[in-house]
Every structure is written in C-alpha cells, then in structure tokens.
Amino acid sequence: MGGESIQTYIHTPVLLRQTLEYLSPEAENYKNGGFMIDSTLGEGGHSYAFLNKFPSLHIIGLDADAEIQKRARSRLAGFGERISFFNGWFTDFYTDYPSSLPKPDLILFDLGISVFHYECSGRGFSFRSDEPLDMRLNPLSGKTAADLVNKLRAEELADIFFNFADERYSRRIARAIEEHRRTSPFTSAKQLAECIYRAVPAGYRHGAIHPATKTFQALRIAVNKELERVAYVLDKAFTVLNPGGKMGVITFHSAEDRIVKNYFKSCSKTCVCPPEQSICTCSGKPRAAVLTRKPVVPDIREVSENSPSRSAKLRVLRKL
Numbered sequence: 405m406g407g408e409s410i411q412t413y414i415h416t417p418v419l420l421r422q423t424l425e426y427l428s429p430e431a432e433n434y435k436n437g438g439f440m441i442d443s444t445l446g447e448g449g450h451s452y453a454f455l456n457k458f459p460s461l462h463i464i465g466l467d468a469d470a471e472i473q474k475r476a477r478s479r480l481a482g483f484g485e486r487i488s489f490f491n492g493w494f495t496d497f498y499t500d501y502p503s504s505l506p507k508p509d510l511i512l513f514d515l516g517i518s519v520f521h522y523e524c525s526g527r528g529f530s531f532r533s534d535e536p537l538d539m540r541l542n543p544l545s546g547k548t549a550a551d552l553v554n555k556l557r558a559e560e561l562a563d564i565f566f567n568f569a570d571e572r573y574s575r576r577i578a579r580a581i582e583e584h585r586r587t588s589p590f591t592s593a594k595q596l597a598e599c600i601y602r603a604v605p606a607g608y609r610h611g612a613i614h615p616a617t618k619t620f621q622a623l624r625i626a627v628n629k630e631l632e633r634v635a636y637v638l639d640k641a642f643t644v645l646n647p648g649g650k651m652g653v654i655t656f657h658s659a660e661d662r663i664v665k666n667y668f669k670s671c672s673k674t675c676v677c678p679p680e681q682s683i684c685t686c687s688g689k690p691r692a693a694v695l696t697r698k699p700v701v702p703d704i705r706e707v708s709e710n711s712p713s714r715s716a717k718l719r720v721l722r723k724l
Contacts, residue, residue, distance in 0.1 A: 415518040417449030418713040419654055422700045426720040427510050427652050429458055437462055440510035443494040443641065446518045448476035454510075455483045464505065466490045466497050468542040472520050493542070495633050498640035511641050511651040515634065515660055516712065517541075517624070528593035529624060531600075531616035537593050539620075539627045549623045553596060554589045558582040568625045568659070569618035573604050577619055593620075621657075631659055638667045642692070645723045650695070652720040661699065661717050668694050668721050692721040 417423075429438035437460040442451045445465030454461055463486065467473045470491050480487045490497055494513070522530045527538035528549060537550040553561065558578040565574035580603030581590070590596050600616040601609060608615050625631060638653075645651055655661040670676075671692035675684045699717035707714045 415447045415449055415520060416710045416712075417446075417453070417514065418516060418706070418710065418716040419700060419702055419718045420450065420453055422718055423450060423512065423652060423654070424453060424457060426695060426700070426718065427454075427512060427650055429461060429509055430648060430650075438509050439463075439506050440512065441466065441508045441641075443497075443511060443513045443637075444515065445476050445489070446472060446514065447520060448479045450512060450514060451476070451487065452480060455480070455486055462486050462488075464488045464490060466492070466494050468493045469521075469525075471525065471543075472518060475520065493633065495637050495640070498637055498644060501640075501644045507644055507646040507649070509646050509649045511645055511649070512654075513634075513637075513641075513652070514654040515630070516654065516656045516716065519712075529620070531593060531597035531614055531620050534592055534594040537590055537596055539624045541628050546629075547627065549596075549627050550590055552623060552626060553581050554585050564626045565619050565622045568622035568631070571618040571622060573608065573615075577603050579603075596620075625657070631663065634660055635663050635667075638664065642671065642723065647723050650720055650722050652718060654716055654718050656712075656715045656717075661719075664719050665699075668692070668719055671721060690724060692723050695720040695722055 429440075438458065440454060440461055440463045442463055442465045445451060445467040448465065451463050451465050455463060465473070465476060465480075465487065467476070468491070473489060473491055477489060517529065521527065521541070526535050527540065527543060528535040529539055537548065537553070539549040540546050552564070558575075558581070561581060562574040562578035565571040565577060571577065577600050580599055581596070584590070584599050590599075597614075597616040597620075600619050604615045642651060653664045655664055672690045672694050674688055674690050675686060676688045677684050677686045696719050699719050702713040702716055
C-alpha cells in the first residue's frame with residue numbers, strides 16, 4: 405500500500421476528553437513543566453492533545469513499532485524538544501528505567517491497537533486482508549501468527565482462542581486449522597479467515613461479527629504476549645511514578661481490565677497481610693488512591709463516532 409493511502413488512516417484516540425481530565429498535571433508538578441510518559445504512543449493522538457492543552461508539559465513516547473513511531477514523530481514535530489521518543493517494548497523501558505530521566509508525574513497506557521496496524525501495516529492483523537500472517541507489533545522479533553497456527557497442537561490453539569477471546573467454537577476451529585495445515589500451511593490472513601469461516605456452523609457465519617474476529621484477536625494477543633506484558637509492567641511503572649503522580653490505563657479486553665482492576669485494588673489496600681491471617685500485623689498503608697471508583701467508559705456519542713471505543717475502559721490511580 406503506497407504512502408498516499410497510508411496517510412488516509414488516522415487513529416482516533418479513545419476516551420480523550422476523560423483522559424485529559426483525569427490525568428491533568430497537578431498544580432505542584434506543573435509549575436516545573438510536568439513530565440509524562442505515553443507508554444503506548446501509537447500515532448501520537450493522546451500525546452498531541454496533552455502537549456497542546458498543557459504548554460509546559462514534556463512527554464516521552466514509547467512504542468515497540470518503529471514504523472508507526474515514524475508517523476508519530478511527523479505528527480508531533482511541531483512540539484520540538486517537548487517530545488522525545490523510545491523505540492521498544494514498554495516492559496523493557498520500565499524494567500531498566502533511564503537514570504537520565506526524571507520520575508514521571510503522569511503515565512498513560514492505551515492498550516488498544518491502532519487502525520494503522522489493521523489497514524496499513526501489511527502484517528495480517530485484519531481477517532479482511534490478503535497479507536502475510538504475521539501480527540507482530542514489533543516485526544523484528546518473536547514468533548508470528550503463522551508460526552503459531554502451523555506449529556501448535558490443536559489443543560494449544562483451542563486454549564488460546566478460548567482463554568484470550570472467549571471463542572465458543574475454539575476446538576472446532578483448532579481442529580479445522582490442524583486439518584488444513586497438513587496439506588497447505590497457513591501463510592496469509594485470508595487463508596486463515598476462510599478456514600475459520602468454513603469451520604463454524606452456518607448460523608455463526610452471519611452473526612453480528614465476522615466468525616474470524618475472536619480468533620484473530622486471540623492470536624494477536626498471544627503473538628505479542630499482551631496480557632503477560634500488562635501484568636508485568638504495572639508495578640514496574642508504578643515504582644518509577646512520582647509520589648502524587650497519576651497512572652491511567654485504557655483497556656479493551658475483559659482479561660486486560662481484570663489485571664488492571666486487581667492491581668489497582670492491591671495498591672489501595674491498607675492491609676497486605678495474607679488473607680488467611682486473622683489479625684493484621686503489617687501496619688501497612690495504602691500505596692495509592694484509585695481515582696475511578698468504576699471504570700470510565702465512552703458515552704453514546706463517542707461510540708457512534710468511533711466504534712472501536714465501545715469496549716474501552718479507563719482506570720486511574722494516584723500514588724501516595
């Protein structure tokens with residue numbers, strides 16, 4: 405797909421108004437400019453809005469995909485030295501946090517996948533595409549979706565489809581994949597989508613979503629180890645956050661949201677003694693205050709204007 409077509413697609417950041425409100429820099433931090441980490445920069449939509457609204461704020465944007473980061477660099481060039489970039493996984497960044505950087509006042513994770521990856525990356529994220537079956541956010545390392553569907557046992561594939569996407573026909577689809585690859589290994593997204601379409605019952609083929617939707621979602625999550633990375637990175641990020649600073653996470657999947665909800669809950673607990681212990685001996689204090697009693701979700705208007713936002717949830721905490 406040529407450069408002109410690529411520029412046609414601009415990712416619309418979800419819950420933008422709410423994110424700006426909940427993660428607005430505190431007055432005491434903003435006097436010094438304020439420092440934010442956009443842990444999932446993408447095309448730079450959230451960072452653009454923050455830099456535009458808070459003229460003294462500085463941001464470093466992280467992204468594992470060098471290609472999409474090029475788009476963000478172009479989009480954010482007008483902000484000059486107020487924006488800097490890190491190309492790599494956020495897990496690596498927070499594990500070895502650069503000593504040259506101050507502790508952040510704000511941290512944002514938007515765990516959604518950009519429209520760029522579905523429409524422009526050429527890596528087979530979409531079941532509608534006739535592209536190589538890759539699905540890696542960082543195309544330079546790790547196993548591809550083709551590696552998984554061609555090499556994993558049917559039982560392992562079924563577990564991925566069910567556990568990561570609640571696919572009701574996970575075993576049926578996995579068996580069809582196993583049968584297909586005996587004579588013709590999968591190389592393209594289109595091949596896989598057609599196999600799934602034929603494998604499911606006729607009634608399922610014409611439901612509200614394409615029958616391959618959940619399987620493709622599950623494969624993407626598995627390929628990029630998305631749930632593992634989220635579970636690992638939250639405490640690493642919280643550790644480097646400035647006292648009084650805020651961390652927000654936007655999720656799009658129930659399993660992601662459960663990980664975030666449970667971590668935030670653990671940070672806000674006063675007692676951290678084992679549950680089987682009847683008397684508190686830790687004299688503990690909560691590490692954080694959860695600012696979103698319930699997850700913030702998009703309103704009807706946003707969902708109608710930007711359908712990918714329909715499953716988005718924002719949770720925010722403040723470090724004590």
